[in-house]
Amino acid sequence: MPDVSPWREPVPPDGTMGEPRARGRFGEYGGRYAPESLVEACREVDEAFREAWADPGFRGALARLLAVHAGRPTPLTPARRLSEALGVQLYLKREDLTHTGSHKINNVLGQALLAIRMGRRRLIAETGAGQHGVATATAAALLGLEATVFMGERDIERQALNVFRMRMLGAEVVPVSTGSRTLKDATSEAMRHWVGATGDSHYCVGSVVGPDPYPWMVREFQRVIGDEARAQCAAELRTGVPDHVVACVGGGSNAAGTFAGFADTPARLVGVEAEGGAGAARGRLGVLHGCRSLFLQDDDGQIAQPHSIAAGLDYPGVGPEHAHLRDLGRARYVTVTDDEAVGAAVRLARTEGIVPALESAHALAWVISAAGGGDLPAGSTVLMTLSGRGDKDVSTLKELL
CATH class of the missing domain: 3.40.50.1100 (Rossmann fold)
Known part of the structure; x- marks a missing residue:
């Protein structure tokens, strides 16, 4: 097991893991490198999340769902x-x-509530192990939304149980046959699909990746x-x-x-x-x-x-x-x-x-x-x-x- 990153003394409590800097930057990383057709959609998600996260009513609704539906703490x-x-x-x-x-349900319930707040009626998601896809399908069924989940063909084969769970919950599972047929390619296809569906759909990113505000927003939901x-x-x-x-x-x-x-x-x-x-x-x-x-x-x-x-x-x-x-x-x-x-x-x-x-x-x-x-x-x-x-x-x- 290689020692790839040596210990250093912990940095002082200087706002680390607070809000990112302007344009969604964490140091030299982050940003919003999205195609022009998605820049406005990302801006809308950013504004909606900031408003929602400052709203005690939104946070209270999420806390209730996490408690009575997800089983927290x-x-x-x-x-x-x-x-x-x-x-x-x-x-x-x-x-x-x-x-x-x-853990995927924590983020998905937050984003599903945000989608409803934004007037969106469909969730788009990518998934690898299938857990984010299952969580997305679950939230959609609970809240009366549609769900479309992109998943690589190789992952569909090795995660058949979760594919069945998604479909039983009413989600459409779209196989991705390009590239390595795994999570990277599913994410690429989901983003491409979002380009033509920003009017009625919210892209529910499953991890702390993607264009600003997703890395920050997903971290806050988690x-x-x-x-x-x-x-x-x-x-x-x-x-x-x-x-x-x-x-x-x-x-x-x-x-x-x-x-x-x-x-x-x-x-x-x-x-x-x-x-x-x-x-x-x-x-x-x-x-x-x-x-x-x-x-x-x-x-x-x-x-x-x-x-x-x-x-x-x-x-x-x-x-x-x-x-x-x-x-x-x-x-x-x-x-x-x-x-x-x-x-x-x-x-x-x-x-x-x-x-x-x-x-x-x-x-x-x-x-x-x-x-x-x-x-x-x-x-x-x-x-x-x-x-x-x-x-x-x-x-x-x-x-x-």
Whole structure:
């Protein structure tokens, strides 16, 4: 497991993970690199979100939906047997226990309410692992909206359960056959479709990527993870704050939401990427899907094809705020192989009775490897976001085990 990003002293609480600078910038990253036909649509989303987020009525309506429909707050679960074996105190923030089975519902309910506020009647979404697609279909059914979800053909094959769930909920699932037939290509097709549908549709971006205001907006909708965990740690831990806060990173929404709750604390933030999709760890500056960030590229500057056993991490880059956190030294980004992630999933199942999503298993694999060493000294307290449950990955795991 390569040491791709050394520790630095945490930056002071200087507004890190606050509102981005002008034009949606996080340092040199972010921005609104959208085609001219989408610039006005992005501006409308920006204005609507700012108004809504300042409106106690909107935030109250979202909080009620998160409580009565999504099942928030999610618990903080001590992984007792695994902690004893590793020599650290590991606590799991259980996003796998939300309705639909992952953190994606937090963001989608927020964006669905925003779409209604803007007068839009249809949600457009991209999905890789299918969890964002399921969450979008769920919110659309709940709130009386239509939903169209773009998904790569390769992901449709390996995430058949979630495809069925989306269709049962009434969503149209559009197969994407271009490129690698995974998340990157689904995102490209969804954005192309939005160009001709801005009048009646809202593009419900699933991660902290895309043109401004999406990276900031999605992080704010996911901040509920970190805010809840911060309060739960204050009540559970003697020190009040864990030594380390760990989450898996594809585009990076569950990690951004978790980190936001601890950015102004001494906790060390660790984002764990797939070895074959390590945008923050090994990416180079580039522009994709409307924002400037770090992306895997070939020698000619073309976006390289990523690979991960976890469809939700099968993305060639990382959200712009993660790139900025890396540059600041506020967060460290490491990588995990497919085999390490599978091993971690099995170990959690057999020690704690929890089958995690393969995306989440990447974060756990780093904790297991780092425990007892210089990265996680014995006795360290670790908060790890368990971003989703493993039902969707049973077919993949069954072939390997």
